[in-house]
Every structure is written in C-alpha cells, then in structure tokens.
Amino acid sequence: MNSIISDIKCIVEGEVTNTPEILGDVSQDFGRIIQKQPQLVVRPQNSADVVQVVKYALEQGLTISPRAGGNSLGGQCLNQDGIVLDMRNFNQIHEIQKEMLWFQADTGVTWREVIVSSLPHGLIPPSLTNYIDATLGGTHSAGGLGNSSFRYGTQADNCLGLEVVTGTGELVWCTPEENSELFYHVLCGYGQFGIITQVRHRLRRYRPSTRTYFLLYDNLDAFLNDKQVLTQQGRIDYLLSVPNSCLELFSKAVRKPLMQWFYLLQVTVEADSTNSINDEEVLSGLNFYRHIHTQDLNFDEFVIPALKVGAPSNTVHPWIDLLIPGSKAKTYIQTVLERLPSILDCGNTLIGSFCLFQHTTNMPMFRVPDEDFIVGLGIYPIIPKSQLQPVLAELESLTELGLKMGAKRYLTGWVKFDLQQWRVQFGDYWSTVNEIKRKYDPQGILNPGFFQYERVAHPHEIYKQQTHLTEDAIAKSRSVA
Template sequence: MNGIISDLNQIITGEVSTIAEDLVAVSQDFGGIIQKQPQVVIRPQNSFDVAKAVKYAAEHELTISSRAAGHSLSGQSLNQDGILLDMRNLNQIHEFCPEQLWFKADAGTTWKQIVDTSLPHGVIPPVLTNYFDVTIGGTHCAGGLGQNSFRYGSQADNCLGLEVVTTTGDVLWCTPEENSELFHHALCGYGQFGIITKIQHRLRKYRPFTRTYFLCYDDINTFLNDQRRLILENRVDGLLAMFSPCILGVSRLGETGIKPLIEWFYRMQVTLEVDSLDDINEQELLSDLNFYRHIHTEDFNFSKFIQPAIQVPHLPGTANPWIDVLLPGSIAKEFIQTALERIPSFIDFRATPIGSFSLMARNTKVPMFALPDEELILGFGMYPTVPKSQVQPVLKQLNQLTELALQMGGKRYIASWTEFDLPKWRLQYGDYWLKINELKRKYDPQCILNPGFFQYENEPFAYSQQGAVTALTNTLQPVV
C-alpha cells in the first residue's frame, strides 16, 4: 500500500488519500444497501489525472471506479479494495453557447449549476430529473429521465459529445461521428467501457410560462387511455402520474389477521409550456379526457416550475430500495395492477411515492438503455425508504416484481435498485448482450473498470429471447 500511495502521489496532481474517514465517506451510496470500501481515494484535478490513475490501475491490476454525488442505488458508484475516483472537483462549465444551444462541462458538474447558468439566457437542457444535485456525468452514465422524456428521450439522448478516458490511459473525444462506438456505449454504460470526464450537451429554448392540470382518475383503464392519447397526440409538454391509496376499511382474515381494503386513485399532472397563459385553450385540451375529477390548476413562470418540488433526505439508518420498471404499453395495466395489489404486503404504501412516466422508443436511441419492443413505453416506479433492518424482505419482493416484468417483456431502468444474475442480464439486453460482452473484452479486457455490478460471460454463448425467458421462468418462485 505504501508503494501504491507513493507512486500515485508522484503522478497525480490532485489529492490521494487513504485516510479512514475519506474511505468510509465513499463506501456507501444513496441506496444505502450495498457497502464497498476502496483502498485509495483520488480527487483528480483534471482529465489527465484520471488518465494516469486508470493507466496505473491497469498496469498494477487494480480495479478503479468513478463517483461524484454517489446517488446510485445498487452500489454502481462504489469500489471494493481498489481505487475510487472522487470526481467532484471536476466541476467547471467550460463552454456555454446559448445561441448554438449547447454547453460543455466537466463530468462532476451538477445539474443545478447547469440550470442556474441556463435560465438567465432563456435556455434549458431538454430533460431534467427531479433532483438537481446529481452530476451530469452520473446521469449520462445511467440515462437520466424526466417528465418530458416522452418528447426528448433521456438526458443521454441529448448528449452531443463525450471526453472518455480508456484503460490504455488515452483521453478521447467521442461523438456520433468520431470514436462513435465508444460514444454510444459510454452513454448509459455505468463506467464499464471508459470513464467520462467531460460532456457536451444540447440545450433548448423554453417558453416563459407553464400551466399544470392535476387530474384524478378512479379507473386504471381510463387513466391509461388518456395518458396514451396525450402522449401520442403530442398535446402536452410534461406528464407525470402518481398513484394514491385510499383505505376504505379492513377485512378480517381468519382468527387474527386483517387486510386493508384499498381503492387506488391515479393522479395525472399534465403541463403546458406557453408564451402567454391566454394562449391556452383549456376546453380543447380537457374536453375529451375522461378524468374523475379536475382537482387543481397551477400556474408558474418556467424558472419556478422546473425547480424540484420535493427533496428526499437520506435519513441515518435507512435504505432507499427504489425501483423503476419499463413496460410495453400493451401490458402496463396487467403489471401495474399486480404491483399495486402486492405493495401493501411489504412496504408502508401510504408513505411511499408510487407513480408512472412515459417514453417513446423513437426518442430513446442509446443502445445501452434497454427498452421493451414497443413504441409507447410506460414506466412504473416505487420509491420506498425503509429501516435497514427491514430492507431484505422488501428487496425480495422487488426482485420478484422485476422478474415478473422481465417475463412480460418489460425491462429495468438499472439506475434504480438492481440485483441481476447472468440470466437476467441476458434478458435485459436480449440479442445485444453478445455485443456488450464483445465491447467489454475490447475496451476493458482486464475487467478493472467499475466491477461488481454487471456480470459478464466467461465463454461465448448462443442467445435466444424465448430460451432466456424459459430459463428465467424455471428459476423463479411463482409471483402471486
């Protein structure tokens, strides 16, 4: 260890630390479920520090991972016994070009920095998540979804260029035309093929005012039909759905048990972005929708509207086993009804945000972002916070819902809680899994980059979708 520290201090201009407090500080992520502790933390000052650290790791057969805000949920930003790159010092906006509608910034720059810089110029990134203190590098590695992703895709879909450090220590600029293979797979690649150090990203002009209608549904069919209509007819600029339980009583089970009688309501928030609120034709927008009740209308200027409405604290002693499932529109109802029926048995459903978002396959083209094989994709997410002592039973149930989704042709947004074995990785990526293994051998033959999350094939294999479904089904307990 002393030799490693001495070597790194000679080649790194940033800070190299083995202080116990520094190691512990990067040993857990926002999920609070997985713990890993590196031997060394490096706080690079520039891309060349990252390149030197990666090359050193390759030469000495050490694993190496990158981390900034640490907002991963399954240990994707952690490292065990290797080198952890703390990217938070790489946080400068290098070029900001509102007229050309793009910016270039370090991977450790937060989206809050980007938003604060953009708003005075009348521009904004096309897609924003509901939490701005994550970094642009982190969300480009994962995807990054927002309430208008049905129109603009993921944040990764709006990337124009990447600076990527490879395991050979090269610093490459990658675009759809230059080093395109690495560009397309570093995006949503979770650091498996290279470490992203800079990003060029698209901007768009925004309109100054927004109006949001809060519509409540008491029937899932009506809710899903209206959601499809608004998206496919391109009638709104933002759409978010939340599911709310109403306890109507309890039913006695046997001698001592009771079961809550729950009615679920589906709240859809649809947003218009306009030059003037007088431009809105409310009758035209709402007249053919079949909501149970129009419960609220909210008018904001755009800069107020995009600010996250709710902050989620990371409470001591708790875990966040959040899960997002991507469903073919044709089977979304079946899955959602099954999930809502099961949820009260294993989490505090009254305190857990549960909701839905939407994607269009034609707007989401990153190959590492696996999608179901339909044009309209409905996301289903649940975001519980539970005491760590109670997390394992919750994970068991979430894993069963994941397995059900995969059986039904869905995919997982693997930025959320993900616990995959090889059969599930094969099913997640389908035929493309062969290509991913090929690229891993090409760009990271020693498997030093961000290990412990993805599982790869030791030998080539023949893939078939039906065979993968059958193999997965044969290993599962029934989901009832």
C-alpha cells in the same frame, strides 16, 4: 498501501488519501444497501490525472470506480479494495453556445448548476431528471429520465459529445460521428467502458409561462389511456403521475389489506403567456375523475423543483424502476398494487409512473421494451434496515415478473441480476455488450461488481492453461515410458 499512495501522488496533481473518514464516506451510496470499501480515494484535478490513475491501475491489477454525488441505489458507484475516483473537482461549465444550442461542462457539474447558468440565456436542457442535484456524469452514465422524456428522450439522447478515458488509459473525444462506438456505449454504460470527464449537451429555447393541471383518476384504464393520448397528440410538454393509496381496510376474511387506489396525473404546458393556453383544447376528451387544481408559474419557478432527496440516516432505499410495454402496463401495475400492501406501508411509499416512446431513444445500452408506447413504474420505499430483506425479495419477484412480460429495468436502482437476467435485459445485444467490454476495458478494471459478463479467459490465462496441459502431457508420457 503506502507505496501505492506515494506512487499515485507522484503522477497526479489531485489529492490521494486513505484516511478512515474519507474511505467511510465513499463506502456506501444513497441506497445504503450495499457497502464496499476501496483501498484509497483519488480526487483528480484534470483528465490527465484520470489517465495516469487508469494506467497505474492497469499495471498494478487494481480496479477503479468513478463517483461524484454518490446517488446510485445499488452500489453502482462503489468499489471493493480498489480505487474510487472522486470526480467532484470536475465542476466547471466551460461554454454555453446560445446560437448552436449546446453547453459543455465537466462531469461533476450538477444539473441545477446548468439550469441556473442557462436560464438567463432563455435556454434549458431538453430533458431533466426530477432530482436536479445529480451530476452530468452520473445521469449520462445511466440514461437520465424525466417528466419531458416522452417528448425529448433521455438525457443521454441529448448528448452531443463526450470526453472519455477508456479502460486502456486512452483519452478520447467521441461523438455520434467520431469514435461513435465508444460514444454509444459509454452513454448509459454505467462506467463499464470508459470514465466520462466532460460532456457536450443539447439545449433548447423555452417559453416563459407554464400551466399545470392536476387531474385525479379512480380508474386505471382511463389513467393509462389519457397518458397515451396526451403524449402521443403532443398536447403537453411535461407529465408526472403518481398512484396513491387513499383508503386502507383490513379484512379478516382475506387476511390482507384492501386498498382503494387513486392516480394523480400532473400535466404541464409551456406557452408565451398563460392567456394563449386553451384549457378546453388541452383537456378535451379526457376521462379524469376530478380536475383538482390548475397552477400558473413562470418557467424558472416551474423548472427548479422543490423536491429534496433526503432521508433519515438509519433508513435504506431499495428503489426500482421498470419500463413496461404499454399493452402490458395495466396488468403489471394492477399486480404490483395488489402485492405491495403486504410488505410496505403504501401510504408512506412513493410510487411514480411516467411514459416514454421507443422512437425517442436510440441508446443501445438503454434497454426498452419492444413496443413504441412504454409506461414506467417506479417504487421508492424508505424503510428501516430491519425491513429490508422481505422488501428486496418482493421487489426481485416483481422484477422477474416484469422481465417475463417484456419489461426492462432502468438500472439506476437496486439491481441483483444473475447472468440469465442480464441476458434477458439486453436480449440479442448481450453478446455485443460483452465484445465492447473486452475491447475498451480488456482487463475488466472499470466499475467491477455490477454487470455480470460472460466468462471469457484472458489470453494470458489461455496461454497458462495450454502450457500446463503440455507440461502434464509430457509428465504423463515420461511416467508411461
């Protein structure tokens, strides 16, 4: 170990350490379900450091996992017995192009920092996740979904260029036109094909005023239909929706909780002024149970949310998101809401629903159902660790049900796929994923332990096997003689 540390210190400008405190800090992520401890942590200062560490890892047979905020939920940024690259020193916004409508920044920059820098120019990234303290590298590696993704696609869909270090130690600039194969697989690729060091991303001009309508539904059909109408007709700019259990009864006859579910739909319109917004036009033909509230905010107040992601240190977070075909959304959501009360306190469990259109996303690694209108459903428990196993078992069962109905998992959450489930998740594209992995990370050193690839023998292994077979054949012929 001391030799490895001294070797890497000689080839990088950044910090190299294996102190128990630092290793402990990177041994779990926000999910707190999985623990993995690397041999050491490298905090690179620049892209050249990343290149040197990758090349060293190749020589020594070590694995590498990039990490910044550690906001994954299923161990996606963890590493066992290898190297964690702490990317938090990659924290500079290099350029904001007001005329060309893009910015360029390091992978460890947070979306909050981008927003604060772009707002004074009248600009904003088209899609923002609800948690804006996530980093650029993290959400581009995952996809990045938010309450305007139905209009603008994922954050990855708005990426214009990436600086990437591949699993062979090559530093590459890639765009949709230049090194496009790498570009389209590093995006939403969870660090499997390359390590993002810098991002160029689209900006748009925003309008200064917003109006948000809070609409309550007691009917799932009406709720789903109105979401589709509002988004397909382009009446709104942002949508957030939350199923919420209002009343819980316990029946001795059925021996399970009986829930009355309501559905909150929060929709927002951007405008040059609130006076120009026509409420009747926005809400025309909708079938909500009650219009609870209307809120007017300046854009800067609206776009920086009050949401803080935090939880007691003794809890775990087995969160999942599914992307469901619109035609199956009612059946699937009803099933979920019937089953959840048996394992979770639904009054204290956040459930979110969003929507997306297949035609707004063209990222091959971001898998979506084979329908244009897609309904997202997220289940976000914060529970004591003692409750974890039955909750995971139920979430895995609901995942399997979703996959059978044509849904896909958004892979940021808790994921425990076997090889067959990976094949279902990627469908006919699975063989291409394996080919791209072998091309850009032939020794499998990047972010191991998350994807389960098809087992293909390394050329060196094939040579050894053939040599052993030949030797065995010679030995056998001698014994016969």
